[in-house]
Amino acid sequence: MHELLFLGSVAALYVPVLLSPGPNFLVLTKVATAESRRRAMVTAFGITSASILYSSLAVTGIGFLVAHSKHVQDVLRLAGGTYLIYKGLASLRPAVGKPDAQEMADVAQGGMLHAYFNGLLTNLTNPQGLVFFTSVFATLLSAELHPWAKPAGVALIAACSISANIATVMLFSLASVQRRYLLARTWIDRASGILLGGFGVNLVRAVWQ
Secondary structure (H helix, E strand, C coil), X not given: CHHHHHHHHHHHHHHHHHHCCCHHHHHHHHHXXXXXXXXXXXXXXXXXXXXXXXXXXXXXXXXXXXXXXXXXXXXXHHHHHHHHHHHHHHHHHHHHCCCCHHHHHHHHHCHHHHHHHHHHHHHHCCHHHHHHHHHHHHHHCCCCCCCCHHHHHHHHHHHHHHHXXXXXXXXXXXXXXXXXXXXXXHHHHHHHHHHHHHHHHHHHHHHCC
16 A cells, blocks of 8 residues: 555656656657657657656665765756756757758758657756656655565656657647747747756756855
């Protein structure tokens, strides 16, 4: 019964994190609308891989150590903030004009591996995920849990993450949604760039406070 309560708590606390708009959502929706459903699916698997990695580290106790080490947290914040600022600036660049043939060719040549690492790195540097796995999820892991409960918790995290990400991809890769995106592409890219950059700046600022 204690294990079932643990799994229920994981789902109840993690689903709101998945549903709240953040870097993962911004990157995933942009790939789904501006590029292709296939690349967005691969990006979604990259995002989920990062969640699996974080939750796996948490069940081994590393997440608890990170939560109590200011120096490690500062390094992660600096790295994450720098990457998100870079993603924000990259999103702002196309917003200054319409995409040309060369830009579309660059996207096509980027490859699925690039799409995967785009999702992986975005989630690894996502402040929401970092806080959840190093504090909320880590504190749910008690010594009284049966050994099967911890890998089950990781599997639950993976199932919730991939389900939410695939649902997002399917929605934003609809032809009707893509048409609307193209009509407002400049403003959407600007908003995404500002938000991603804002997340990054806040992470960097937190190191010096």
